Amino acid sequence: MSTKRVNTPIIEHETRATALDEIDTAIIRVLQRKGRATNDEVGDAVGLSSSAASRRIHALESRGVITGYQALIENKILGADITVFVRVTLERQAAAALQNFESAIRRCNSVASCHLMAGEYDYMLQVKVASMADYERLHQQELSRFPGVSRLESNFAVRDVIEREIGI
Structure with a gap:
């Protein structure tokens, strides 16, 4: 009894990084x-x-390797020279709760970056503000009112040492 072999093509999967020369x-x-x-x-x-x-x-x-171009802004000139890292804990981690929070955070112009985290807290925000009073206003009137927020922890950067996009 013979079995017929089917020749199937080998599909090579390339990641964006490996596809670059x-x-x-x-x-x-x-x-x-x-x-x-x-x-x-x-x-x-x-x-x-x-x-x-x-x-x-x-x-x-x-190919989606270059996704856009942007200007790097000197925040001190714009009056937003204080960098605050904010750890956000949500009441729940259900998909709907995450989506609601992410939709709200995208509308907050003071947030320079937002990252979903694994570990003790749910999100890490990088915020740029002009003063402590500005951050207090942001904290009370916006961040603490985002959907599902149960806890905010803030750390203030003393000074920037390196801030850049990482490349290849």
Whole structure:
């Protein structure tokens, strides 16, 4: 009795990081340092023509590797030079409670970043404020009123040592 072998194609799964070649990685590094670099500048930095650099950048954007560009703002000039890290504990961790909190936090302009955490608390916020009075107002009128919040713990940064996006 013979069994028939079925040839099935091997499907290779590539992650975004492993799908990048050396030139893609170099382009990303250039754009992380200077997001407004021209195609000429990127091309010169990585050894490509302007048009080849442009095609590579568009391909990285299309693949979702580059998700956007943003300006880095000097918060001191804008009067928001105090950084506060806020640990948030919710009353419940049900999916609906998490969604409600996340929807509300996205509307708070003082929150620079918000991370769902594993461990003792549910979220870690990075908040930028102008003064202690500004933080007190934010705490009382916004953060403590977000849906499902049962506890807030705040830590104030003395000074920034390093603040950057991590790349490859």
